[in-house]
Amino acid sequence: xxxxxxxxxxxxxxxKVAYQGTKSLRESVRVKTGVVGSTHRFPKAGSGVATQHNxxxxxxxxxxxxxxxxxxxxxxxxxxxxxxxxxxxINFDDKKIIAENTAKAIGRREDQLVIDxxxxxxxxATTVGDGSVTPTVAYLAQAKRILDENNVPGDDRCLVHSxxxxxxxxxxxxxxxxxxxxxxxxxRGELDTYLGFKFIMIGGRTEGGxxxxxxxxxxxxxxxAYHKQAIGLAIGKDMTSMVDWIAEKLAWQVGxxxxxxxxxxxxxxxxxxxxxxx
Numbered sequence: 001x002x003x004x005x006x007x008x009x010x011x012x013x014x015x016k017v018a019y020q021g022t023k024s025l026r027e028s029v030r031v032k033t034g035v036v037g038s039t040h041r042f043p044k045a046g047s048g049v050a051t052q053h054n055x056x057x058x059x060x061x062x063x064x065x066x067x068x069x070x071x072x073x074x075x076x077x078x079x080x081x082x083x084x085x086x087x088x089x090i091n092f093d094d095k096k097i098i099a100e101n102t103a104k105a106i107g108r109r110e111d112q113l114v115i116d117x118x119x120x121x122x123x124x125a126t127t128v129g130d131g132s133v134t135p136t137v138a139y140l141a142q143a144k145r146i147l148d149e150n151n152v153p154g155d156d157r158c159l160v161h162s163x164x165x166x167x168x169x170x171x172x173x174x175x176x177x178x179x180x181x182x183x184x185x186x187x188r189g190e191l192d193t194y195l196g197f198k199f200i201m202i203g204g205r206t207e208g209g210x211x212x213x214x215x216x217x218x219x220x221x222x223x224x225a226y227h228k229q230a231i232g233l234a235i236g237k238d239m240t241s242m243v244d245w246i247a248e249k250l251a252w253q254v255g256x257x258x259x260x261x262x263x264x265x266x267x268x269x270x271x272x273x274x275x276x277x278x
Contacts, residue, residue, distance in 0.1 A: 014099035040234035071263035079255030131220030230269030
């Protein structure tokens with residue numbers, strides 16, 4: 001029992017640390033935790049117009065629109081087995097591997113929920129480029145201008161992009177030169193912020209990753225610039241680690257469960273950058 005308690009507590013702490021370290025997109029979207037039920041509604045409020053005050057007359061209501069978007073939560077598992085012969089030897093190295101794999105699997109799935117919600121805006125959100133050329137500073141400036149024109153706040157903007165997107169940008173002097181950009185991108189080969197966007201790279205993933213317009217062989221990829229309030233992530237059950245003894249396997253079943261859903265709240269706060277990776 002003492003061995004079991006040590007294993008359970010240690011596994012849970014390992015998972016929490018790994019999970020916090022692997023999440024990429026949660027901080028870039030609007031998050032609602034503790035959702036009860038299989039769906040959640042994110043409210044969306046339209047803008048109003050002020051009217052000139054007329055003494056003695058009734059107040060004229062702005063009648064700003066009110067609407068809601070509804071997201072359906074989906075459930076996910078990430079489990080593996082730890083044989084009794086391993087745990088009795090306190091094989092913490094193996095436990096750490098399982099914990100990291102579990103946490104990363106859930107973290108990637110959470111990211112993919114957000115990416116899928118962004119992909120659902122193709123055809124409704126404004127698109128920059130047609131997938132025929134590699135990314136340029138002009139594309140980024142155009143995305144910024146569109147968000148500015150839509151009165152999207154200048155803070156909390158991010159750009160989710162592929163590794164090819166980053167490679168092309170690192171070849172542009174205006175991005176890497178300290179004369180133009182206070183972030184010296186060539187020191188670490190990565191971009192932090194540029195033109196007000198927080199850059200977040202998504203590599204190749206078995207969950208799907210960033211979508212192609214006509215399949216991977218077409219090499220035309222969608223990248224997304226958006227504001228934090230434009231995408232909602234509803235979490236019913238945040239990542240919860242579980243350790244159970246399975247007698248038939250003579251092993252501990254260790255892993256995590258997770259339930260969440262993501263949806264686009266306002267496409268005015270999303271710009272799709274369609275570029276070539278050929």
